[in-house]
Amino acid sequence: xxxxxxxxxxxxxxxxxxxxxxxxxxxxxxxxxxxxxxxxxxxxxxxxxxxxxxxxxxxxxxxxxxxxxxxxxxxxxxx
Numbered sequence: 149x150x151x152x153x154x155x156x157x158x159x160x161x162x163x164x165x166x167x168x169x170x171x172x173x174x175x176x177x178x179x180x181x182x183x184x185x186x187x188x189x190x191x192x193x194x195x196x197x198x199x200x201x202x203x204x205x206x207x208x209x210x211x212x213x214x215x216x217x218x219x220x221x222x223x224x225x226x227x
Contacts, residue, residue, distance in 0.1 A: 163188070170216050181206045188214055 162168075163185065171177050180188070183201055187210035190197040199207050208224065215222035 164192075164217070166217060167192070167213060170213060174216065175209060175213065177209070180209075184210050187211075192217065 167188070171180065183199075184206050187197055187199045187207075191211060191214040197210075199210050201207050211222070211224040215224065
């Protein structure tokens with residue numbers, strides 16, 4: 149059982165400088181939208197990640213931005 153009251157708050161380290169630089173220079177965004185950072189972190193950590201977000205919330209960026217950090221080709225399917 150997971151009791152949130154006894155769980156210490158997590159501190160988040162900043163995103164990698166390369167990721168932040170790509171966000172600005174490649175995509176032209178000054179900051180991430182709500183929810184994007186959690187998805188990007190999950191992808192960068194190598195987890196299979198599904199993001200369910202409203203239209204226009206920036207789901208594609210959640211996969212495209214981390215893909216720039218990986219070698220080789222990355223496939224992102226969305227509909």
